[in-house]
Amino acid sequence: MTELTLVQAVNRGLFEAMRSDPDVLVLGEDVGVNGGVFRATEGLLKEFGEERVIDTPLSETGIVGAAIGMALYGLKPVAEIQFVDFIYPAFDQIVSELAKFRYRSGGQYPCHVVIRSPYGGGIKGGLYHSQSPEAYFAHTSGLKVIVPSNPADAKGLLLTAIHDEDPVLFLEPKRIYRAVTGEVPDGDHRVPFGLASTVREGSDVSVFAYGAMVHVAAQAVDALATEGIHAELIDLRSLVPLDEKALLASVEKTGRAVIVHEAPRFCGFGAELAAIIAEKALYSLKAPVVRVTGYDTPFPYALEHLYLPNMERVAHAIRKTAQAA
Amino acid sequence: MAEPTPSTENEPVAVASRIPSTDLLGVYRMMVTSRVVDERCLTLQRQGRIGFYVPMQGQEAAQVACAWALSPEDWIFPAYRELGVALTRGIPLKLLLDQFIGNAGDAMKGRQMPNHYGYRAFRFVTASSPVGTQIVQAVGTAMAARRKGEPIVTVTFFGDGTTSSNDFHSGLNFAGVVQAPTIFFCQNNQWAISLPREKQTRSETLAAKGVAYGVPGVVVDGTDVHAVYAAVVQARERALAGGGPTLIEAQVYRLGPHSTSDDPRRYRSDAELNQWKAKDPIARLKSELLADGQLTEEADRDLWESTKSEVSKALAAAEAMPPVDPRTMFDDVFARLSPQLEEQRLSFEELPSPNPVRT
Ligand SMILES: Cc1ncc(C[n+]2csc(CCOP(=O)(O)OP(=O)(O)O)c2C)c(N)n1
Numbered sequence: 001m002t003e004l005t006l007v008q009a010v011n012r013g014l015f016e017a018m019r020s021d022p023d024v025l026v027l028g029e030d031v032g033v034n035g036g037v038f039r040a041t042e043g044l045l046k047e048f049g050e051e052r053v054i055d056t057p058l059s060e061t062g063i064v065g066a067a068i069g070m071a072l073y074g075l076k077p078v079a080e081i082q083f084v085d086f087i088y089p090a091f092d093q094i095v096s097e098l099a100k101f102r103y104r105s106g107g108q109y110p111c112h113v114v115i116r117s118p119y120g121g122g123i124k125g126g127l128y129h130s131q132s133p134e135a136y137f138a139h140t141s142g143l144k145v146i147v148p149s150n151p152a153d154a155k156g157l158l159l160t161a162i163h164d165e166d167p168v169l170f171l172e173p174k175r176i177y178r179a180v181t182g183e184v185p186d187g188d189h190r191v192p193f194g195l196a197s198t199v200r201e202g203s204d205v206s207v208f209a210y211g212a213m214v215h216v217a218a219q220a221v222d223a224l225a226t227e228g229i230h231a232e233l234i235d236l237r238s239l240v241p242l243d244e245k246a247l248l249a250s251v252e253k254t255g256r257a258v259i260v261h262e263a264p265r266f267c268g269f270g271a272e273l274a275a276i277i278a279e280k281a282l283y284s285l286k287a288p289v290v291r292v293t294g295y296d297t298p299f300p301y302a303l304e305h306l307y308l309p310n311m312e313r314v315a316h317a318i319r320k321t322a323q324a325a
Numbered sequence: 326m327a328e329p330t331p332s333t334e335n336e337p338v339a340v341a342s343r344i345p346s347t348d349l350l351g352v353y354r355m356m357v358t359s360r361v362v363d364e365r366c367l368t369l370q371r372q373g374r375i376g377f378y379v380p381m382q383g384q385e386a387a388q389v390a391c392a393w394a395l396s397p398e399d400w401i402f403p404a405y406r407e408l409g410v411a412l413t414r415g416i417p418l419k420l421l422l423d424q425f426i427g428n429a430g431d432a433m434k435g436r437q438m439p440n441h442y443g444y445r446a447f448r449f450v451t452a453s454s455p456v457g458t459q460i461v462q463a464v465g466t467a468m469a470a471r472r473k474g475e476p477i478v479t480v481t482f483f484g485d486g487t488t489s490s491n492d493f494h495s496g497l498n499f500a501g502v503v504q505a506p507t508i509f510f511c512q513n514n515q516w517a518i519s520l521p522r523e524k525q526t527r528s529e530t531l532a533a534k535g536v537a538y539g540v541p542g543v544v545v546d547g548t549d550v551h552a553v554y555a556a557v558v559q560a561r562e563r564a565l566a567g568g569g570p571t572l573i574e575a576q577v578y579r580l581g582p583h584s585t586s587d588d589p590r591r592y593r594s595d596a597e598l599n600q601w602k603a604k605d606p607i608a609r610l611k612s613e614l615l616a617d618g619q620l621t622e623e624a625d626r627d628l629w630e631s632t633k634s635e636v637s638k639a640l641a642a643a644e645a646m647p648p649v650d651p652r653t654m655f656d657d658v659f660a661r662l663s664p665q666l667e668e669q670r671l672s673f674e675e676l677p678s679p680n681p682v683r684t
């Protein structure tokens with residue numbers, strides 16, 4: 001075990017994977033000499049050289065397209081998109097190509113690329129350094145979407161991603177890259193996909209969150225415990241594949257659900273969670289499902305503290321849901 | 326333009342390497358097979374026996390000669406019009422017909438429109454519809470092969486219109502920077518559906534687009550098998566020697582419609598079409614073979630007839646195949662069925678009405 005920040009945990013995960021498997025390589029903008037603008041790839045170039053740590057030209061479609069070509073050949077590329085806000089030039093490669101290769105070739109061409117990218121608000125990044133686009137990608141059949149919320153999961157889920165057989169979009173909550181530290185197992189630590197984790201146990205309300213919002217929700221849950229409201233907090237970690245069992249089991253226990261994410265509400269990932277609850281646990285519900293999310297506006301620079309769900313908003317929603325008849 | 330024409334001053338003029346004389350008849354056979362399959366498929370589509378088709382008539386010399394110059398180990402990243410490349414690579418006709426029909430023999434499992442195929446064993450990567458996406462991928466595979474020490478090239482195929490796409494530019498730029506062993510093979514068939522070449526770009530040639538990326542560009546007469554072959558051989562040798570990528574513009578003409586959904590009379594004249602029909606690449610190679618005594622009119626007639634009956638045989642076999650099993654719809658989304666897909670497959674199987682099965 002080593003105490004690490006989240007971004008250090010990502011970095012350790014990359015070192016671990018690259019040391020154990022010569023087919024793993026990283027590519028992206030400024031990932032080599034500079035070690036990545038957030039330092040997630042720091043030190044890799046020195047140890048693994050230019051052939052495995054590739055500073056690419058400034059083209060996201062080129063990065064993902066080239067990674068796809070490498071994966072078709074049998075390498076295990078880990079592509080970095082510097083900020084997820086700049087992933088859209090690669091949207092075609094991800095949605096039309098990466099996610100569909102296995103299917104469209106009748107299983108002949110698995111295409112295992114991991115795309116890592118910092119996402120989310122809270123760093124004064126404005127419209128284009130703050131977005132949470134997970135819903136676009138979760139909506140894309142054939143793509144796995146993973147969002148860690150703490151250092152141990154960041155390393156463990158990243159190593160699972162790199163050794164998986166399917167394409168993975170790995171979204172790193174950059175707001176807590178350094179703000180959150182934790183004990184991280186050394187070596188080849190893996191956290192399986194498709195398993196949510198229970199952050200707080202409770203019986204009054206179920207709260208579902210992922211990424212940086214887990215910490216905001218945890219603050220709210222802890223504050224409410226002093227008022228006698230015992231909420232259960234579940235960190236989804238893996239949006240695709242989704243741990244439906246954990247989702248439903250918790251709602252069946254509490255009969256109340258609050259969903260928290262920072263992406264806009266309309267057609268956000270929370271809508272899927274609410275729909276699953278409605279389809280499969282409606283009769284357990286004692287109160288309407290509530291979503292606490294970013295607003296349906298572009299991400300506002302100066303007002304981000306009001307745009308993002310904060311402790312008060314989440315606590316308010318949990319309290320109301322707990323008290324609803 | 327019989328000789329490859331360099332588009333930059335630095336570019337050495339290609340050594341004229343002609344297709345070996347002993348290979349020429351084989352090249353011709355491939356071109357005839359392509360034409361026969363193509364014509365048959367247009368008929369099949371009109372008869373409703375296949376749903377759609379993208380013909381390649383007029384591009385036989387470019388495709389067959391290019392593929393002929395490659396090693397079977399080289400990776401091919403096709404677009405949707407590369408029948409001649411596929412046949413030259415050795416992909417059995419029956420397999421292609423299975424794909425056009427979308428039956429149980431289709432390696433794509435009935436998931437893709439006709440012409441969107443790929444066969445791993447033949448290093449022929451499965452095509453998609455969005456134009457240009459294969460171009461950057463070919464560069465990545467070339468980088469991977471080089472890293473693994475395999476002495477091969479990757480070759481990506483695309484049209485004139487696709488030189489306006491993002492991925493064309495990204496791909497050339499990447500390849501230039503990393504000196505990827507990739508051949509960019511552009512078939513300039515003068516049209517991108519209804520858009521003529523001159524409305525696609527002000528660039529004098531498409532090959533010239535390589536210059537800014539440090540990628541040599543070569544223009545060849547794509548109706549001349551020798552010119553195409555020479556350009557590809559040279560590009561391949563350069564790539565394998567560490568000299569990086571080449572952009573080849575093969576000037577051809579799409580004699581048929583863009584696809585079976587297209588009516589070219591809406592946008593181009595018969596006069597233009599007839600001009601190019603006079604330069605039919607098959608007729609051109611036939612004259613050469615007749616002249617040097619490798620072919621007679623009679624042998625040629627026999628070749629067309631025997632090819633037609635081979636196609637009929639393959640077609641009969643393909644049409645005898647059972648339809649795709651509907652339950653396979655849920656396979657290959659991921660390596661393993663996710664719980665969500667498992668649930669959807671179960672609900673699909675439990676539908677009260679019989680599952681729709683293609684006849
Ligand atoms: C990204 C994208 N936009 C539009 C289309 C629709 N479309 C299919 S083929 C085509 C023209 C392509 O022309 P060209 O690159 O010259 O190739 P050709 O069809 O002539 O072989 C268009 C516009 C597409 N398939 N992909």
Ligand SMILES: [Mg+2]
Pocket residue numbers: 484485486512513514515516517518
């Ligand atoms: Mg064209």
